[in-house]
Amino acid sequence: MQQDTGAVDTAYRTLKEMAASFAFKPDERLNESAISVQLSISRTPLREALNRLTAEGFLTFRRGQGFHCRSLNPAEMMDLYEARAAIEGETARLAARRAEPGEIAALETYLEQSKSRYTSGVSPIELVRLDEEFHRRIALLSGNAELVRLLDNAAARIQYIRVIDLQLLSERDGAPAITTEPHARILKAVADGDEEGAAREMRSHISRRLEEVTANVRLAFSRLYAP
Known part of the structure; x- marks a missing residue:
């Protein structure tokens, strides 16, 4: 067995x-x-x-x-992005309520150490990995294992599209678009115990990429079926 x-x-x-x-x-x-x-x-x-x-x-x-x-279509990806925004808005809110000072300090250290790796030259796969690590650590600070499990599922199912999204963002807008600033704002709200502010910053951070989903799915198809 x-x-x-x-x-x-x-x-x-x-x-x-x-x-x-x-x-x-x-x-x-x-x-x-x-x-x-x-x-x-x-x-x-x-x-x-x-x-x-x-x-x-x-x-x-x-x-x-x-x-x-599974299928790859804009509607499903949109649903997953919206689900992720809802899940992570709640994890950020709970983290602001429950996280201990030592836990916040450890995440601040991680964010500071990872800042130098957010550059336009880094692999989009690595960028997604760094981003997912930060978001998962925030989720862990919520103290809610079910929300962590839901986040893991949603993040894995949109990972391929997110790699394409970050690559396009880097190519189009250059180095200034690849930054830890949104994460810093989320973490500051958590550290301040600002539950609604943390939730708002998190949802905004995730939702701002929604308008690109359809274009990213089209590009994904072109890459998957390229000769």
Whole structure:
């Protein structure tokens, strides 16, 4: 049983990363036999991993057709951005209420240390990783494990689009667009215990990229299906 559990977890993590980055094309049917061979895993733990990913929104299951990669469309991405804004507005509000001074100081140190890495020359994948780390740390300060879990899911499902978004932002607006200033404003509100201010800064930080979602999805398709 432990061996099967380990196999399920390994397959889950590998396939989640593949689905998040659209290593499988949108709506592509997954070949379970090929994946089983590729991951050196039997069909039973593989099916359990696929079911977990379906429940989390990374895959879909069609009766009589099997598992497919999730779709990539502006409406779904818009829903996820809006969900993330709502989740993180609440985590920021709770962080302002509950975070201890030592926890805030540790996050201030992290933000200061990461500031030099926010440049137009850095990989957009690295920028997204840095951004997600800050947001997850704020969520942890909320003390609400369910909100952290919801954030992890939403962040993973929009990660591919966010990489494209940050790349375009950097190319279009240059170095001034790549900054930790929004994070600094969020953290200051948290440190001040300003619940509504922290929530407002967080929602504004996330929502300002909503208008770019449709264009980013179009670009994502062009890159995924480029010859």
